[in-house]
Amino acid sequence: MxxxxxxxxxxxxxxxxxxxxxxxxxxxxxxxxxxxxxxxxxxxxxxxxxxxxxxxxxxxxxxxxxxxxxxxxxxGAHLDYDERRPNDNTVGGVNADVIALSQRFAMLMAEYQQSIADGKITVNEAKRLLKETTMLQQVLVDMKLHLEDESV
Structure with missing residues (x-):
C-alpha cells in the first residue's frame, strides 16, 4: 500500500x-x-x-x-473548518437564506466602504473583507443545499 x-x-x-x-x-x-x-x-x-x-x-x-x-x-488543498452547522435547522429554508444573503452582503459592503474610505485597503482591512466574503460564500452554500433539498 x-x-x-x-x-x-x-x-x-x-x-x-x-x-x-x-x-x-x-x-x-x-x-x-x-x-x-x-x-x-x-x-x-x-x-x-x-x-x-x-x-x-x-x-x-x-x-x-x-x-x-x-x-x-x-x-494539496487547504480547508478551513467552520464549527457552525449549516442546514441543521432548516426552518425558513430558502426564504431565510435570502434574508441571510442580503444581510451578509450588506455587511460586506459596509466593511468595504469603511476599508476604502482612505483610498487604500490595508492588510487588516483585507483580512476583514476576506472573512466577510467567506461568510457570504457560506450563506450561498447553505442556500444551494436548501434548494437541492426542495427540488427532490
Missing part, C-alpha cells in the same frame, strides 16, 4: 474511534469487522476504503471532518 493509502487508513481509524466503534456501526449500518477492514493495514485489505456516504455520516457524528481533511491535505 502506498503512503497515501496508509494515511487515509490512519484517518479512517481516527474517525471511527472518535465516534466510537459501536456508535460507528449504528451510524453507518456496517459491522465492526467491516469498519475494521476499512482501516486495516493488512495486505488483504489494502484496497478497501470506506464509502463516501459512510464517511459523511461518521464525520457528522464526530463533529470533525477527519477524512475530508486528510483528502484535502493529500491533494
Amino acid at each position: 502506498d503512503a497515501a493509502g496508509n494515511y487515509l487508513k490512519k484517518h479512517t481509524e481516527a474517525l471511527v474511534k472518535a465516534v466510537g466503534v459501536e456508535a460507528a456501526c449504528e451510524v453507518t449500518g456496517k459491522s465492526k469487522a467491516t469498519l475494521g477492514r476499512y482501516y486495516s493495514d493488512h495486505d488483504e485489505h489494502a484496497d478497501r476504503f470506506m464509502p463516501v456516504d459512510a464517511v459523511a455520516a461518521l464525520e457528522a457524528a464526530a463533529g470533525y471532518p477527519h477524512l475530508t481533511q486528510a483528502l484535502a491535505e493529500l491533494s
Whole structure:
C-alpha cells in the first residue's frame, strides 16, 4: 500500500474511534469487522476504503471532518473548518437564506466602504473583507443545499 493509502487508513481509524466503534456501526449500518477492514493495514485489505456516504455520516457524528481533511491535505488543498452547522435547522429554508444573503452582503459592503474610505485597503482591512466574503460564500452554500433539498 502506498503512503497515501496508509494515511487515509490512519484517518479512517481516527474517525471511527472518535465516534466510537459501536456508535460507528449504528451510524453507518456496517459491522465492526467491516469498519475494521476499512482501516486495516493488512495486505488483504489494502484496497478497501470506506464509502463516501459512510464517511459523511461518521464525520457528522464526530463533529470533525477527519477524512475530508486528510483528502484535502493529500491533494494539496487547504480547508478551513467552520464549527457552525449549516442546514441543521432548516426552518425558513430558502426564504431565510435570502434574508441571510442580503444581510451578509450588506455587511460586506459596509466593511468595504469603511476599508476604502482612505483610498487604500490595508492588510487588516483585507483580512476583514476576506472573512466577510467567506461568510457570504457560506450563506450561498447553505442556500444551494436548501434548494437541492426542495427540488427532490
